[in-house]
Amino acid sequence: MSELVLALQDLVKDFDGKRAVDNISFSLRRGEILGLLGPNGAGKTTTMRMIMDIIAPDAGRIEVLGRPFSEALKDRIGYLPEERGLYRKLKVLDTLLFFGELKGMKAAAARERGRMLLKQFQLDGYAEKKVEELSKGMAQKLQFITTILHDPELLILDEPFSGLDPLNIELVKDIILSRRREGMTIIYSTHLMEYAEKTVDSLVMIDKGRKVLDGTLAAVKAEYGQKFVTVQYEGDARFVASLPYVRSWRDSGREMEVELADLSKREQLLRDLLGRVAVGGFQVSEPSLQNIFIRKVQEGAGA
Amino acid sequence: MKKILAVIKKEYKVIVQKKSFIIMTILTPVLMAGMMFVPVLLMKVGRTDKTIAVADFAGGYLQALNAKPAEKKERKKGGVDLDAIDQQKALRDVGGRITFRPVDLGGRDAAAVVKEYEQKVLRKQVDGLLLIPAGVKASRQVSYYSTSVSDFSTLKFIESTLRTAISKQLLLEKSIDPAVVDEATREIDMETFKVKKEGTTKSDSGMDYMMSLFMIVILFMILINYGQMIMRGVLEEKTSRISELLIASARSTHIFYGKLLGIGLAGLTQVGIWIVLAGLLVTRFSGSIDAGILSFLTPEIALYFVVFFVLGFFVYAIPYAFIGAAVNTDQEAQQFAGVLSVLIIVPYILGISALQNPNSALTVGASLFPLFSPILMFMRITTAVPPLWQILSAIGLCLLTIWGLAWLGAKIFRVGMLMYGKKPTLGEMLRWVRYK
Numbered sequence: 253m254s255e256l257v258l259a260l261q262d263l264v265k266d267f268d269g270k271r272a273v274d275n276i277s278f279s280l281r282r283g284e285i286l287g288l289l290g291p292n293g294a295g296k297t298t299t300m301r302m303i304m305d306i307i308a309p310d311a312g313r314i315e316v317l318g319r320p321f322s323e324a325l326k327d328r329i330g331y332l333p334e335e336r337g338l339y340r341k342l343k344v345l346d347t348l349l350f351f352g353e354l355k356g357m358k359a360a361a362a363r364e365r366g367r368m369l370l371k372q373f374q375l376d377g378y379a380e381k382k383v384e385e386l387s388k389g390m391a392q393k394l395q396f397i398t399t400i401l402h403d404p405e406l407l408i409l410d411e412p413f414s415g416l417d418p419l420n421i422e423l424v425k426d427i428i429l430s431r432r433r434e435g436m437t438i439i440y441s442t443h444l445m446e447y448a449e450k451t452v453d454s455l456v457m458i459d460k461g462r463k464v465l466d467g468t469l470a471a472v473k474a475e476y477g478q479k480f481v482t483v484q485y486e487g488d489a490r491f492v493a494s495l496p497y498v499r500s501w502r503d504s505g506r507e508m509e510v511e512l513a514d515l516s517k518r519e520q521l522l523r524d525l526l527g528r529v530a531v532g533g534f535q536v537s538e539p540s541l542q543n544i545f546i547r548k549v550q551e552g553a554g555a
Numbered sequence: 556m557k558k559i560l561a562v563i564k565k566e567y568k569v570i571v572q573k574k575s576f577i578i579m580t581i582l583t584p585v586l587m588a589g590m591m592f593v594p595v596l597l598m599k600v601g602r603t604d605k606t607i608a609v610a611d612f613a614g615g616y617l618q619a620l621n622a623k624p625a626e627k628k629e630r631k632k633g634g635v636d637l638d639a640i641d642q643q644k645a646l647r648d649v650g651g652r653i654t655f656r657p658v659d660l661g662g663r664d665a666a667a668v669v670k671e672y673e674q675k676v677l678r679k680q681v682d683g684l685l686l687i688p689a690g691v692k693a694s695r696q697v698s699y700y701s702t703s704v705s706d707f708s709t710l711k712f713i714e715s716t717l718r719t720a721i722s723k724q725l726l727l728e729k730s731i732d733p734a735v736v737d738e739a740t741r742e743i744d745m746e747t748f749k750v751k752k753e754g755t756t757k758s759d760s761g762m763d764y765m766m767s768l769f770m771i772v773i774l775f776m777i778l779i780n781y782g783q784m785i786m787r788g789v790l791e792e793k794t795s796r797i798s799e800l801l802i803a804s805a806r807s808t809h810i811f812y813g814k815l816l817g818i819g820l821a822g823l824t825q826v827g828i829w830i831v832l833a834g835l836l837v838t839r840f841s842g843s844i845d846a847g848i849l850s851f852l853t854p855e856i857a858l859y860f861v862v863f864f865v866l867g868f869f870v871y872a873i874p875y876a877f878i879g880a881a882v883n884t885d886q887e888a889q890q891f892a893g894v895l896s897v898l899i900i901v902p903y904i905l906g907i908s909a910l911q912n913p914n915s916a917l918t919v920g921a922s923l924f925p926l927f928s929p930i931l932m933f934m935r936i937t938t939a940v941p942p943l944w945q946i947l948s949a950i951g952l953c954l955l956t957i958w959g960l961a962w963l964g965a966k967i968f969r970v971g972m973l974m975y976g977k978k979p980t981l982g983e984m985l986r987w988v989r990y991k
Contacts, residue, residue: 354805
């Protein structure tokens with residue numbers, strides 16, 4: 253097993269009597285990508301800020317790169333906060349120079365690596381332009397470059413997809429995957445679970461400050477997998493919910509996701525559907541993280 | 556330490572490369588030069604020669620009036636010694652050259668002459684009519700008719716000339732030796748000297764006042780300017796959401812101090828350029844401007860200017876940084892900045908009275924108060940050199956205040972920087988100070 257890059261143990265944080273983070277524990281190994289998933293307000297940003305020592309936890313322990321957080325660690329971490337921006341009046345290369353030096357790089361090294369990354373991200377023509385002259389997508393790229401400029405061992409990205417158009421979301425996803433190829437360890441948070449599905453090795457789901465699920469993507473999917481059927485249909489399918497072998501039913505009008513007690517019941521379901529609704533498509537599917545999350549939250553609420 | 560340097564470097568570079576910085580750096584000395592030379596030029600270009608008609612019923616006074624300027628010039632040791640300012644003063648005294656022209660009385664009485672000249676004055680054929688009645692020696696009563704009777708220097712000039720002429724006449728009637736009479740009625744010329752530790756110099760009190768006021772205005776302007784620059788800088792980091800990135804990269808105290816030092820250094824650069832330019836100006840024009848200005852802009856004054864700029868910068872910049880960290884929008888920031896500006900205006904207003912009375916208890920006390928001393932103590936230094944212990948106490952108290960403010964500021968900065976979108980109450984801000 254490779255070394256632990258990040259370990260959180262029983263983390264608790266209250267804000268004005270309201271518990272924002274409630275006993276959260278998880279860990280991350282070198283070279284892994286971990287997705288911290290959950291809806292808005294679940295406590296993702298608070299957790300990340302505690303990792304970065306921006307706010308102090310009320311209880312619990314955090315170890316980053318094998319030790320409690322210290323100033324010196326800041327230079328080994330690339331942190332992209334949810335609330336982020338750049339100096340609008342500063343030139344692109346000066347921006348990189350500033351953030352590089354702020355991360356303890358020498359000016360020459362920051363300039364050299366900055367130029368290299370600008371080239372890699374197709375921004376090399378903009379080195380002398382002011383940040384305010386960049387398009388939103390370009391500014392977002394530059395923001396990422398400042399995060400990875402000092403070649404951090406650990407990347408902490410808080411909602412890296414937020415506020416981006418689909419094109420830039422693809423771009424950020426590519427960036428994350430390319431960093432992984434370079435051996436960076438990455439933790440990122442998002443409420444957009446369909447994007448996490450394609451990039452993470454393991455995941456932690458939190459809701460209302462509590463951890464509802466964690467594990468590798470494969471394990472999580474295996475636990476819930478192979479019992480789901482997705483049906484495209486037309487007609488009134490409400491009767492499906494009351495079928496004895498159906499454990500859960502999620503309907504979006506023309507498509508439903510049905511969880512069966514046992515996968516062998518899938519033919520039974522098809523037979524029951526035929527004649528009552530017009531079936532357009534029928535396939536056994538893996539559950540989406542979105543569905544797993546909703547089920548988990550419902551289980552928690554029901555229990 | 557390396558990180559502080561990175562912040563200093565960035566802040567300095569951003570300001571020094573700004574267009575407004577370059578413009579202000581050049582424009583201020585131009586204005587400074589303007590302040591020195593424009594009054595002189597205005598005196599030369601804008602002075603108006605006057606013609607005053609004199610209805611001399613007593614007789615013999617016209618000659619005295621017309622002789623005056625020449626006499627005055629002679630007294631000034633042949634006119635060669637006249638430097639620009641004295642010349643300017645002489646011109647100011649009479650508001651331009653005045654020609655006194657006799658009125659042909661032709662046996663008319665005063666009322667008839669006045670009637671005629673009322674029309675002439677209105678038609679601007681003459682600027683005024685001076686009526687000297689026959690019994691002036693006893694009554695000491697003359698009349699002056701003009702569209703403008705607020706030209707005090709002209710009126711004063713006429714008054715003193717006539718008084719001297721009458722005195723002379725009275726003395727001569729008592730058959731006193733004309734030479735003695737001349738001697739007895741000579742005008743008094745007062746020169747002002749400024750006593751300083753390093754030697755007494757001839758100095759023009761009006762000029763001193765102007766220079767002092769001028770330097771205070773500059774000090775006041777740049778203190779507010781750089782304070783607001785810091786405020787906007789901090790606010791920008793909040794509004795463009797940079798603060799969290801900064802705090803995740805370096806100690807917040809390092810960022811805070813780096814910011815203060817970087818912007819302060821930019822200010823110092825500007826002040827330095829001005830002082831060098833002023834020095835050049837003074838050496839280049841030392842022949843043509845008054846020794847008063849020369850004696851005013853001593854290296855000592857320049858040094859104190861720098862010292863009190865630096866002290867004032869930190870005393871005011873830190874509260875400005877508080878504001879930037881505590882508020883969320885430009886409007887809010889401007890409101891609070893307005894309050895702070897008032898605080899900076901107080902020593903400025905006190906200073907105006909301090910210029911007249913530099914050693915009053917109020918002035919001395921206020922000039923030791925750290926929020927006022929950067930402006931007030933400097934003002935006192937430019938007018939009447941205060942005892943060294945007072946200067947040193949003011950500097951010491953300022954340093955102490957800065958130390959306290961910096962400690963407080965770093966804390967407020969740390970918490971305020973991460974408060975997006977929420978307006979903190981005063982109570983909350985006090986709580987920030989107690990955070991770890």
